Amino acid sequence: MKKRIERILQDTLQLSIREGYLNETPDPNFAIQIPADPRHGNFATNLAMIIAGAQKNSPKKIAEVLIEHLQDRDNLISKTEIGGPGFINFFIEKEKWYEFLGTVIALGDKYGESNLGKNEKIMVEFVSANPTGPIHLGHGRGAALGDSLCRVLNFCGYDARREFYINDGGRQVKILGESVYSRWKQLDDPAYPFPDNGYQGDYVKDLAIEVSNKTNLEDLDYNTATNLLSDICKEQILEGIKEDLINFRINFDFWYKESKLYSSGKIDTTIKVLEQRGLLYEKDGALWLKTSLFGDDKDRVIKKNDGELTYFATDISYHFDKWERGFKRVINIWGADHHGYVDRMKAATKAEGIPENWLDVLLIQLVRLWEGGQEVKMSKRAGRYVTLSELVNDVGVDAVRFIFLSKDNNSPIDFDIDLAKKKDSENPVYYVQYAHARICSVFRKAAEQGLKLPEDPGQYFSLLDTEEELSLIRKIAEFPSLVEEIAVDLAPHRLTYYLAELAGNFHRYYNKHRIVIEDIHLSMARLSLSMAVKIVIKNGLGLLGVNAPEEM
RNA sequence: GCGCCCAUAGCUCAGUUGGAUAGAGUGACGGACUACGAAUCCGUAGGUCGCAGGUUCGAAUCCUGCUGGGCGCGCCA
The missing domain is CATH 3.30.1360.70 (Arginyl tRNA synthetase N-terminal domain)
Incomplete structure (x- = not known):
């Protein structure tokens, strides 16, 4: 419209x-x-x-x-x-609204789709948690956002793909091995030292017990043992991460390993390209990239004076690879604590000759947990934090996703566990889902009385003449342009508010007007309207990755 | 010190590239089931949009300066 x-x-x-x-x-x-x-x-x-x-x-x-x-x-x-x-x-013109209602019902689960994206290839890279521990709430928020964005973009005719970048090549994996080794040693000798920057969580102790039972560590020297533990544990943790994400209804298209950048020679190629462009120089025994020419505060080191590449170097190479794979746009979802990294990453892509605005970085703010009116204090360094799977097991995927997606990514979230667990009106997820279930229930009731939607319900629409009915149709008509705006603004949280409003309009309507009544024609008209509401709720929740149950 | 983000009802938050009288949920109080699910609905109360200037027909929104809070400023990853 x-x-x-x-x-x-x-x-x-x-x-x-x-x-x-x-x-x-x-x-x-x-x-x-x-x-x-x-x-x-x-x-x-x-x-x-x-x-x-x-x-x-x-x-x-x-x-x-x-x-x-x-x-x-x-x-x-x-x-x-x-x-x-x-x-x-x-x-x-009122008649035009009725025509519109007919197209909504005809389109069904395609209502709201568009060709805005013209099949443009977009990559959304998100979560990308280090394989050194289970994913936590912040990752979960990023996961919900990235996944929902892809759903919206694909609905709007883009070819959006989900990618998880696995940091399996850096020092942190080494430290993981050392941490597990230390915990294993401590089984016999509680005084055995633990690395200063080691991983504190209990899962490290569990890994120590589990792996040492299956593998003979006794005969290995320290380096061999820790390297072996690094390899085994990172794979095992990664499997856990994959499992958590699948339980959270997220299926990545690509799992991209950092180590592949080394083995495939991508890093060397990238450095050569930058060299040829005259953007590298040596200073203090290190190799620097002139990112300051492209909007960064200062130049950055890509190879340290000990000959090791920096994390930044692999990241540059990784992004060049994304470009070479043909993505016309890339969206990265990072924790807000990485915001200092955005300018240099964008500068690096420009240095590589990639167009401006190719890369978008969405920063997500903190998630704070509240339970029993008190904040659940977390400290990653001390290994004290709530994992995504714990939260999902506690309150359910639908509630977690909906709440994560109900705020702008720039706003911190106060996640109230007690409220998320409530299965009543206080919980916006159930409010929306209930509207859907309620409509399904009405249709079951109608079927009992032999009523169902005719092939061409349009003939009855002119009976929809109350203000509640007309405003419901108008609300339904907002959906397609809203979805497009969300695709452009990368702001799926707007969908949660829209769905709550739509559900509210329907609940009010339901309380005021009876749908299944003696007047068959009017019943048909009202069932049609209800069907259209059901379609929008289902499609909308689908874009958030939330279920639309027929019964609750 | 420099940079990024945030500040809207008691609380949690929306507010669509600047639009008409700033909204919702929740909490508080009072109501509605002999009919399709009361997991719902109706009503009342609640505001110096952090503060001060500026831009214009018009500012919660844009600009400048303050205040308060979060985060970041490494040849770590």
Whole structure:
């Protein structure tokens, strides 16, 4: 609907200029909004006010001109008004809303899809947790966001893929091996020293017991033993991570190992490319990249004076590889504590000759847990933190995903476990799911009375004449443009609020008007409307990765 | 010291490239089941949009300066 209004306005503006009713004006960036106050119409635009300056005329005069030459070929608009300082308000022909309702039902689970992305290849890289311990809440938040973004992007016609980058080559894996070794030694000798920067969690002790039972460590020297433990444990932890993610309904398309960058020679190639571009230099025995030429505060080391590559070097190479794999855009989801890294990473991609804006980095803020009115204090360094699987086992996938996705990524989340566990109205997840289950229940009831949706329900829609019914249809009509906006803004949290509103509208409607009644025709009409609501809730929850249950 | 993010109802948060009278949930109080699921609905109360300037027809939104909080500033990963 919104798009049709936009089209009409574009045509009207062009025609007005072409025919000389208005002066030539640069392409205006006008908005179409749904007014908060229904008296201001179904849609409103600020177009007249936006171009008033360039037209050297009052917004109201311009609005009059535009209305007079309105290019409404389909007779979509029943009435226009000029309001406030120069808004043009549009009222849509009721019949057009009924037609729209018919298309929603016909489209079913395709309602809301679009071809916005034109099959463009996008990579979303997220979670990418080190294989040194189980994934925690922050990873879970990133996982929910990345996965939902991919769902939305694919729904909008992009070719979006999920990728997990495995840091299996760095020092942290070595430290994991040393930590496990130490815990194994401590089984006999509690005084055996533990590495200063070792991993503290209890899972390290569990690994020590488990692996030492299967592997003979006694005869190995320290280096051999710790290396062996590193290899075994990182694989085992990675399996656990994969399992946690699958339980969280996330299926990655690609698992990309850092070690592959070394073995495939990608890193050497990348360094050569940068060398050829004249962007490298040596100083203090180290190799530096001139990132400061591309917006970074200062240049960065990619090879240390001991000959080892930095983490940054592998990351540059990794991103060059993403580019070579043909992705037209890349979205990285990082914890906010990595924000200092964003500028240098973007600078590095530019240094590699990759276009500006190719890389988007979404930073996610902290998740704080609350239980029994108190914050659950966590400290990763001390190994005291709640894992994603613990939380999911406690409150369920649907609630965790919905709550994680209900906030903008830039806002910290206070996650109230008690509230998330509640299966009633206080919990927004259940509020939305209940609307869906309730509609399914109504259809079961209708079926008992021999009622079901006819092939062509459109003939009854004109019976939907109450304000509640018309506003429900309008709400349903917002869905496609909202989904597109979410794909552009990378902001799936808006969907949670929309779904709660839609569910609320339906619950109110349900309480006020009976759906299955003696009047068969009116029942058909109301069942159709209910079906459309059900479709949007199901499609919307699907984009969040949340189930739409038929019974609860 | 420099940089990024945040500040909206008692609490948790929305607020769509600046739009018309700033919203929702929750908490508090009071109501609604002899009919489709009361896991719901209706009503009341609640605001100096952190503070001070600026930009304009119009600012919670943009700019500047403050205050308060989170995070980051390594030849660590």
